[in-house]
Amino acid sequence: MSKDKLSKHFENLSNDAKVYLESELAYYKLDAYKKSIKAISFILRFIVITGVFLVLLSFLSIALSFWLGELLEHYYLGFLIVAGFYFVVFILLLLFGRQAITNSVLKMFNHVFKDI
Secondary structure (H helix, E strand, O other): OHHHHHHHHHHHHHHHHHHHHHHHHHHHHHHHHHHHHHHHHHHHHHHHHHHHHHHHHHHHHHHHHHHHHHHOHHHHHHHHHHHHHHHHHHHHHHHHHHHHHHHHHHHHHHHHHOOO
């Protein structure tokens, strides 16, 4: 091989490597963009659904409290019963809920980032 051919071959190799690296960089940028959009949309959807659920739970709790209070002829008793129920749920979550919450969060994030 002459020097010109060898020089041209290395120049082509250098250009091909540069094009390849630029293509790979563009691919990973698009992939990161896709995954970040997917994660952000999942988090926003989770926040909206959780917010609507909390509002629904609040109204149902108030309605249950008034209904129990009417049955017991004292509204404060209805509110105390509902508050006591939530207190028991809170204590049970403190005692036994750590592993269940951790597992559910891991499942959610595995679903979002399963392509990684």
